[in-house]
Amino acid sequence: MPRFSVIVPAYKVQAYLPQCLDSVLSQSCSDLELIAVDDRSPDACGAIIDEYAARDARVKAVHLPENQGLGRARNAGVAEATGDYLVFLDSDDTLTPDALRAVADRIKETGEPDVLVFDYARTYWDGGTVRNQLAAHLTEEGPAPFRLEDRPGLLRVLMVAWNKAYRREFVAEHGFTFPPGYYEDTPWTFPVLMAAGSIATLDRVCVHYRQRRQGNILRTTSRRHFDVFDQYDRVFAYVAQRPGLARWRPELFRRMIDHYLVILGRRDRLPRGSRAEFVRRARAHYRAHRVPGTRVPPRSRPRHALIRFGLHRTFQALRLASAVRRRTLKSTLKLTRSLRAAALRLHYRVQRCLPLRSDRAVFAARGGRGHGGDPGALEQAFRTHAPHLRTAWVVRPEHRHTVPQGRRGLCPGTAAYWTALARSKYLVNDGDFGRGLRKRRGQVLVQTRRGTPLKHMGLDLQERPAAARDTDFEELLRDVDRWDYVLSGNRHSTLTWERVLPGRYTVLEYGHPRNDVLQQATAADVTRLRGSLGIPEGSVAILYAPTYRDHLRTQRPPLDLERVLNRLGPRFVILARPHPERGGCLGRGPRIIDVSEHPSVEALCLASDALLTDYSSLMFDYAVLDRPVVVHTEDLDVYEAARGTYFDLRAFPPGPVAATEDEVIDIFAGGHWRGARSAQARASFRERFCPYDDGHAAERVVRHVVLGETEGRPEPVPPAAREPVPSAAASARPPLATVPQPSGPLPVTEGR
Template identity: 50%
Template sequence: MPRFSIIIPVFKVQGFLRECLDSVLEQSYTNLEVIAVDDCSPDGCGAILDEYAARDRRVRVLHLPENVGLGPARNAGMPYATGDFLFFLDSDDTLTPGALRAIADRLDETANPDDADVLVFDYARTYWWGGTRRNVLARVLAEAGDGPFTAAEHPEILDLLMVVWNKVYRREFVMREGFAFPPGYYEDTPWTFPVMLSAERIVALDRICLAYRQRRQGNILSTTSRKHFDIHDQYERVFAFLDSRPDLASWRPYLHTKMGEHCLDILSKPDRLPESDKAEFFRLTAALFRKHKGGMTGPLPAELRVLEGGFARYRARRQAGRVGRELGRRGQQARRAAATRVKRGWSAAHEHRPLDPGLAVYSAFSHRGLLGDPAAVYDKAREIAPHIRGVWVVRDEEQAALLPPDVEHVLLDSLRYRQVTARATYFVNNVNWPGTLVKRPGSVHIHTHQGTPLKYMAADLLDKPGARHGLDVPQMLRRADRWDYSLVANRHSELVWDRAYPCHFTSLRTGSPRNDVLVRARPEDGAAVRARLGIPAGHRVVLYAPTRRDYIRGGHVDRVDLARFADDLGKGHTLVVRLHPSLADGPARGMGLSELHRRGVVLDATDEPRVEDLMLASDVLVTDYSALMFDYANLDRPIVIHADDWGAYAASRGAYFDITADAPGHVAYSYRELTRLFASGAWQDAEAARLRTGFRARFCEYDDGRAAERVVRTLMLGEKVDEPVSVVPAPAHAEHDVLASS
């Protein structure tokens, strides 16, 4: 018996159908059956379904003699289902990789796996123009907890999109309760509410398991039609269900409110109803609202009071609301303009005062706090130049709250920020300062960068239009014109920055200040971090740090099945995952990482503020093309490169040299090769050490553990300090690699 019966109603989706079916049949979890219902589709869908059924015995096709609609087509497939759980998948949507495995694992995690009535999972909207947006209420799933619950115990679960396809249902539960889909639009409404209110054991899965396609055309709920009037009949069915279940009567006020909100939402959309039908729709909605209000007490929500008046009053309030919003928008613009004038005047007033030789301003990673090279310079300045006051720029109060209590800060673009930046002598940053900041004569701007460059940067991106999408290179260079000093950790970086930033700065061979802690690391330095992260004593820690991709919108692509990798590493290993910071707030973690972290399969360390701590706590780094490898090499610990898409990455972004040819360790070109390296122990063999030694000689050239001190003494105290001396000279071909790549 299959675990999942996936029922797919099909009608006029021939352009999307193969992608849908492939997303199911190529899942790593294979204990499933597909029941595809051809709803008398007039295009090539029927032939596509027959083709798939002929080559995969898990696919069964039902060809209906006439078109019955989405709900009845689902009903037609249900009698043929034999699986433990029903999954209703729309034929233009797709499952995400690993979705069924994650659902099965979550069910197995419960005390009685086959007794869960409903499992609710997350989804992401995928737009026809290429964008992706995660469900904005994903937190509801995270807050549901680990165990089963009812809707009464966690009513927020009903705030999620009330659709059929973001859940799986125990077939025995559905059959026992006699649930079925009605005809018409909004058929999910009289299915989902009865199911969710009847379920005694609901389980939540905080993982994106489905890509909900937002079509440019063809979405029936976005089509202008009188069929939207079906919503009234569908809610009549919901209330009829309540009438048959006295034990659920307490839900009537909630559903009464939900009905009013849903109908008014349809009425407010410009593309749902013909203008001539809106008055009739309003009258029917108001009548339905009055009919089911009986016996309810308490005031109506403000937004639903319009249903107690006529359509003319409703339209007048809508128009008044639009006028009010427009006036508010104009008022906001006027206030912003006035605030800008005040700030400019404040800056100008302070720019007439002399620079303060004892004031330094710091920022890192677009004002995210005490991090990276600027943090290392700040700490060293407090130690050896305490007369220089350091002030950090942070973007908001949330970031400010994360600073140590003794660290002075200002909020970006506040009056205090304008005052401090107008008077400071020293500016230390690893990102360009905002364009509004004026460089005064005598001020010293120190740019630390964010590591050794592998991928093309700045002016070198001018020949890579895909990689510089949304990036204003000329503006970037105008801001870089304010730099006085550019810190470099090796001659490779020095050559690249001179090319990529054709500006008037001086390269300073200091090493990378943030790497001082790595150069001076002792074997026991990572123990405290391991304990804080809950890593068992004696475990070998594998740090996996993938970078973002420029050849895919959003930057995220799963190159490694994390659950499989953690399992293949075996007992005694902890897999720590660190996503690129630009992916931390997007859908990437919802594609499985958050759920695997919750279950203890992997440790998600994306939010750890100090990546240096993670490096100290690890035994080996696995990465693709992240600049983290250049810093990690200072630890002289094994590095494994997973380069299964190097050709696509290098072609889309551009690279200064071939990391697969000049690697810091063994290179895996497939997942099989990656796991073979760990299974055989080759990841830490003599050849790995030899490759790492050459890599360190070339890219850790100036990292001697004194970089932050060298910056402070040279640029703030005006002392003469010797340049770092490389223990092993960089390879003679270093310059050739950079220049030949242009």
């Protein structure tokens, strides 16, 4: 008997059905049966289902003799189901990776509840993804399982069948079935939640709810939307037959009226001339199902009154007035923004006519997303080695808390921001200050970049449209022409920047200032950082930091972190750090620590014992610590084709190279991650890419740029002579000894 019966009814969705079925069959939890129901679809859905059934024994093909609609097609699937739990999935939607594994774990954790409610996200045809706005109702905090009266807010979550898992015996015991009609989910979901003896929630997006550009049946203009009245009659009839459920009538009534108002408020639902009739039917339902004394939230009372009194013309007038108000407000805001922009441009022009302030410096990093990176390290060095300078930091309001006390914050786009850009002598950034910047004679602009380039950058992206996206190369070169200095950490970076970002700037091959802290930190710093992150004492902490895939619209975690940890055992934990452009969470579990919002990646490097990455430039910085680096290259050929790389990681790696998830597990489980050959590869990598990262890079930059000391600087300490702080695992080497390995070249699996 399988754990899950996933039921997928299909009708006129041939373009989306394969992706839907693949999302089920590729789940890491394979204990399932997939019941695909062909609702007499006139397109190729039936043939597609038969093809999948022939390839995979878990697929059951059901062909209905005539089209019966979504509800009855689901019923046909339920009749064939043998799994412990039923999961419904519409044929144009998809399960997210590892969704069923998360559902199975939560079911087991909460004692086999009758119903498990999980979250979803809307996915749009243009690639956008928006999570359910009522996700707060799915919190896993508090007792579980529970009954509906303990958390009635669940009735406000979208009432659909596909965001829940149902215990099959519970469904059979109560005889739940889907009725025919357009809104068949309504008389299924309300009774199921009210009847459930135990409910649990899973705060995880398990379904991607596709928002089609065209073809969504609920967004089709039709009189079939009148079916909603029959479906709510079924709901209230169910309650009337069970006096114990009468307490839910007020909430059901409010949900019903809100639902009617949604249909009325959408232009694409009701045919022309049918709105008055719809309002009359809604008014009749209002009177039939209203419970005396039902409280309506103050904000909803005016809209409910329109239904209560059947004020169709008033409703239309209010809609028109609301539309006029929105347009007026939009025009006013647009005019206000234009006037403000013009005033700021004039202000900036006036400020550029005033004398330059030689004792001022402005810093910015990551587009105003907080303090840090090379600009952050340089600002501290400016204050230490050139104390006569006054510094200011460009930061967005939501990131103001990341700026250390005593620093002046500048909100982008404000008058103070443009004043600082116009009057400050030194401008330091790892990106750009925007098109509005006009560099003055005497100003010095330091461009720090964001690490050592592995993937193609600058003009090389002209041949990589997936990675370049909307890059304006002419504007990029105009920005390059403003630069006076570009920082570089090694010869490879210098040669790359001069070719792909051609300009008249001077390259300062001094190392990366942000890496100074990696050389200056102490064992006490490591202990403090591990404690602040909640890393258990004696654990091996792996920092997992995959890069962004420009060629993928949906960014999925390259590794199943929970599976990796289950194989490695309890002594390992993972610090999961997604790329800033990706966001989100890379995995969940008791030994997966989400550090996506941590302000300092340098602190994460110090707290960890090893780095696991793919093509992230973080590997060059991490090598400064002389700690193990493991590279996962499962999709390297695809990545090189889409983005391009400047050298083959497999030929010159910073440590062991794994082509698959199982190889990653073997490298850590067998101790190869920190064996002799790993150290040998890392030493060669450090010599090539970290020659100047000795803890004094920021000082060298300040002495050159600000103090004018262009000669007589001491040579950097060679990598072999440095002594960075050891990791916690290295300090506890005896109990965590690795398997002895022979010396010699680091092997790379053939064909990677």
